[in-house]
Structure formats: C-alpha cells, structure tokens
Amino acid sequence: MDAATKKQLELNAAKIRRGIIEGVYNAKSGHPGGSLSSADLMAYLYFNRLNIDPAQPKKADRDRFVLSKGHAAPVLYSTLANRGFFPVEDLATLRKPDSYLQGHPDMKKIPGVDMSTGSLGQGISAAVGMALSAKLSGDSYKVYALLGDGEIEEGQVWEAAMFAAAKKLDNFIAIVDNNGLQIDGPIDEVNSPYPIVEKFEAFGFKTLTADAHDFDSLDAAFNEADKADGRPVAIVMKSVKGKGVSYMENNVSWHGAAPNAEQYAIAVKEIEDVIAALEA
C-alpha cells in the first residue's frame, strides 16, 4: 500500500473515531471500546475495499457487510456517515428516540446497513445466507461479517461456520476483532474461545491473521482472502480495545460506558490532534 493511501486511511480512521466518541457521548450510553478497536478495519473496508456506492445503498451487486458484533454500531454508523451514506452531524443523535440511529444496527432505517444485528451470534448466519444467495444466483459479490472475540462464545457462530465450509462459500469472509476483552473481563478468563485460528481451521476455513491497526497488515490479509479456493475465510485480527483514546485502551470498563464531559474533551483532543497532524 502506498504512503498516500495509507495516510488517507489513517485520516478516515481518525474521523471515524471522532464520530464514535461524538455519538456515544451524546447518547450517554453505547459501546466505545469495541467500536474503537475496529475503526481502522472499517476505514480500510469502506474506503479501500468494498464495492459500495453511498448514492445507491441497495445496489444489487454491492459487497455486503454485516456487523455481527452489533453493539459496535457507533463504528458502523460513523463509517457510513464519513463515507457519505448520511450526514456526519446525525451521529450526535445516536440512541435518541427520534433518531434513525438505533442502539444496534437496523437495516430498515439506516442507509448502508445490510442486516439488523445486535443479538450476538446471529449476524454471521445472515451473512452466510447472503453469501449462499450469491452462489445460487451466480452473483460475484462478497460478504464480510465482523465478529467479536467474545461473540464467538455463542454456539450459533459455529453452526454458521460449519455451514459456510460445508457449502464451500469462498465468497464469505469472517473477521474476528480479537481485542481480548468482553463485558465480564478478559475473554480467556470468562469462557476462553481460544485457540481461535485453530478453531476456524478445524471448521474448514482458510485462516489468516492481521494486526487490526496496521493497514499494510490488513491489506495483505484481505488480498490473500480474495484468492478463492473453495473455503470460506476467517481473518483473526489482533486489536486493542478502545484504540485511539488513551484512557480507554485495554480497559474493560469502556466496553459499554460513555465518557463524561471532561473525558469527552480529552478523547476529542487526542483524536483531533491525530487529524491535525495528518492534515498538516
């Protein structure tokens, strides 16, 4: 990846982080930790990878993205807004009764949302169903699903994984946001889903790993994922929960809590410093 592209993605990611904080702060609730950990991935997918068009959010041949870890809605909304699906200003209406930006993604209300999610383990099945639909109709689009590392404790994830491999859906790419933390604590202490890569391997997936905060690493993984060989793909990306806001990083208490005014100001300053440096 060339330096200019990388710098642009870094800028997009910082703006996405800015929107996450804006939404969660105004809502006084929501999930910043797991949103921030996947912000770089979302910048990469929506600004560099997916075949999508903000002017035609439902165009038939678009790539599909399903946020299986639906509680990370702030990162999806901020990405879609920054990509031009709806106004960035609307992010401040997150979780308000008169807003279309529901606490968890709602495909009926939000342009660019391909599947309603929120109940963990369910998004991956719907994504696999979309991939199956493409195969049945001979469509060439791909389907991406982002899962949390805690989410994969849900049995349905493995039902879906078994199905995707059995039906040879090599147009399906599962991405696991391995930030290592879930609500009740570190994932290996709560109910360890490790080893994650080996589990997907055993289920018949082509497995890849990536650094969730390194665009070269992400680019290499997704380029490799594109080489279809009859197997669905799982990309396990190592990430930092709360990435980009110093006091939220690797701190489980920011899984589902909103910053107060003082904390909000610190977060905004940190992100805006990044934006200013990139724009300089």
Added chain:
Amino acid sequence: MADIKKIATRDSYGAALVEMGAKYDNLVVLDADLAAATKTGVFKKAYPERHIDCGIAESNMMGIAAGLAAAGKLVFASSFAMFAAGRAFEQVRNSIGYPHLNVKIGATHAGISVGEDGASHQCCEDIGLMRTIPGMVILNPADDTEARLAVKAACEYEGPVYLRFGRLAVPVIFGDDYKFEIGKGVTLREGTDVTLIATGLMVGAAIEAAETLSQEGISVRLINMPTIKPIDKEIICKAARETGCIVTSEEHNIIGGLGSAVAETVTGCCPVPVVRHGVEDVFGRSGAAVKLLDMYGLNAAGIIAKVKEALALKK
C-alpha cells in the same frame, strides 16, 4: 358412508412447494435434516439446486433464511414446530421478525398429533410464541386444500409468515372452489345460540360437533379460522354480538393460541363468555395420534362439553 380422503397437511406443504417452485424461480427451501418428515423432500427432487439442507442446526437455519431473504430470495425454512418456533425463537424474532424479512417458516409436526415421539416433540406452544412477534403472520390450515392455498398466499405476501402443519392425515374438508385469504375467517355454518371457532386439525371435529349439537336443537355458528394473526376481528366481534358466547377449539395450549387471540379480541369489542377448548396447559405423551387426541379431549365430544359450558355461562 363413502371413504373420506385423508391427507396430512405436511404432505400438502411439500406438494405446494413444488408448485410454487415452478412459479417463483427465486424460491429456496431450507431444511434441518428433516426433509423426509417435513415433506420438503419432494421439492428437493424437483429442484435439487434450490433445496438447501442446513443440517441439525435450526438456529443457524433461520439466520441463513434471513440472509437469503435480505439478498432477494423467497425462502421457506422448514422444521418441526418445536424447533422452528421453540429452539429458534430468538433467531426468528431478531433476524427475521425485527427486519420484517420475506421468510416463510414451514413448521410441521405441530401439536400432540405427532403421536409416538412424545412430549419432547409435541409442540403446543408455537402459536403463542409466534403471536408475540410484531408483524408475524400465522397460518394454521385445516386440510389439504387450505394448506396448499396457505402456501400460495404466503408466497404472494411480502414479509414473515409462520405456517403450521400436522403429521397426521386429516380429512379433506374443502373443495376446489374454496377461497382462502390471509386474515379472514370463514363461516362454515350459520347459527344463533353459540359461535364455535376452530382452527387447524380441530376443524374436522368442530364440524362433527356442530352437527350433533344441531340435532339437539342448539344452533351453532361455525367459523374456521386459518389465520391466527392478524386475527379476523370483524367476524369475531359480529359473532360475539349475534350469538352471545364463543367456544374456541385448537390443537394447542389453551394459553397463547387461538383461544387467547379470540378472547383478547372479544374483550375489546363485545365482552361475552369465551370458553377455550384445546390442550389444557399440560405436556403430551407417547401414543398413537388418534388415541392421544381422544385422551386429551381433542374431539367432537370435548368440543360439545365446552359448548355446553359456554351456553350455561351465557344464561
């Protein structure tokens, strides 16, 4: 008496799918390792590429159905009622109901007429479960004719539909001229003393009960109610006003099903006694289906007793 033709509505389901498969090239049928029992096997034979076996994983199957529908397919997801409505309830609620996707749930082996498999497989709670999901349409056909028409109507309707079918062969009641419309009850017999509203497998017994009661001088209005949701308020309220009491009959728990839907409706327009006939909030057991139906009072005699209860309350 001439032999009455009997067909299980699960067979009607399979046959109707084959018919609809020719009409809709985006129709996809899913099953969860029960294609031989749910009768989707005949669709598989006709359209092998459009029949997807999801294996023994009903929760995932409902999600697959949702994804297929989101990508433009007309999907029928099939399993036993116990697993379709019970095990996969939350997937149906969140992945299909909430986004109002065009998924049809073909639930066979409903009620205690499953027979020998026993209580673990005899689902008498499915209508209650599905009824609480906003926007869900629930169809519970009485015979082969109605079951085929229900499948056709479900294809023409955009949105989630729960279709309830039985394992046991039941008499074919309706002829080729029978008209079926989602949300409409059908008056099978006019009457003024009491209204009997039956659904699914109980319609046959209800016809028999109404006939016996009329010989005793009781004028029974008989309504077949194939759509449990949206319930036909008009026909129910009219019946309440004109006959003064209602008896409901269903092969389902008396909690949550047709009886509840009718009682809820009547309380809002014309409160009259409503006596619910069905499975009395108990689990089933193993045995031959016809024996079980008698044991649990799911027959004409059981209905007649409830009608007399209702008439006594009316006085």
